[in-house]
Amino acid sequence: MTHPARRPMRCDAEANRARIIAVAREALSQDPDATLKPIAKLAGVGPGTVYRHFPTREDLLVTVYRSEVEALLDTAPLIARQDPRAALRHWLERLAAHGRTGSAASQAVRAATRADPENPYYTRIRLVLTELMAACRTAKQLRSDVTAGEVLLLMSYVWNLDGSSDPEHTACRVLDIVMDGLCPGTAPTHRVMSTQDSAMT
Amino acid sequence: MTHPARRPMRCDAEANRARIIAVAREALSQDPDATLKPIAKLAGVGPGTVYRHFPTREDLLVTVYRSEVEALLDTAPLIARQDPRAALRHWLERLAAHGRTGSAASQAVRAATRADPENPYYTRIRLVLTELMAACRTAKQLRSDVTAGEVLLLMSYVWNLDGSSDPEHTACRVLDIVMDGLCPGTAPTHRVMSTQDSAMT
DNA sequence: ACCTGAACACCGTTCAAGT
């Protein structure tokens, strides 16, 4: 997506890049804060090579967990067939579900929800959220003045659920409050937050 | 507060500690992410001495910006004389005001609002917020099921206002939503968020 | 064009040796 039709890399470069990604996924699954140097060594390349392909750590995260972020994006149109307010809540629950894990994948999702122009996914995340919100708005189930960027800001709490006993319960309760703030005077859609329903591709 | 009646330190230790704090305040005011080693050098002590007095960076932040955090705590009873809902909002605005600065002081406030048992201020922050909320509750201006810890989670957004153009405006709008979520069916208390009214000691 | 890997300028942290 970042470089859709670049002229192909030299084949050794391509192979190195693929190997770095594979090794990084493995290493990051064990330690979400794994550093670049050991990854380079495991991939059998010099640190300069990793740095060449992925100038920053976030670039690597974005690439490795591309599919996770895109799964979140793809969920939106599927969800959107239900009641608009339930759809919005459901999608925000999917987002919140990443907060509890603390995995490297969740770091990538977190980066994609921050208002960072460097991140290629932020715009798309905001777009699908905007559409979910638009549906609510036409159904008069959403306050008219709020933007997707502001909702993403409100969701910042999901990355701070550590320290809470029963993070899942807390996430759900706080989302109740967020939804009530977003849809004043609407009957509250209640928690359905399933523990593990990641298989929604 | 941490050690109110410890037996006095040796006088050179006391002097070193005071000098470290003074130097750290100065260095952190210029660079919020200033590191410990240069601070040690500027204070004329070895790095081990800094580490002895402040085992972790947060310990140093807590000590240096003690007065800022306590100013926030002291604001609560003063504010509490107004309408409960306005008081709650006003205090949350004071909290949010720290989000925009990005200063080292704001890092200390941020640490004090995270559910971290190591931080001596979190309990007190939660306490004053609980009292502000209790006043709202008896006035039927707050949903009954929400806790102070959950409200602090909701306020996580204030630390992510960078990236937003006009952070002050955004902070205010998002706080509107939070307040509406907290006080459903209540007439919205509108934004008074003053730009700089830190002189409220 | 791409990779290597030593080198640079850091970081926090420790701990034997001093006073």
Place this chain on the structure above:
DNA sequence: ACCTGAACACCGTTCAAGT
């Protein structure tokens, strides 16, 4: 009891030298 400061085990990043 407290401080010193060299030493340790890292970090990300760069860049001349290779292929």
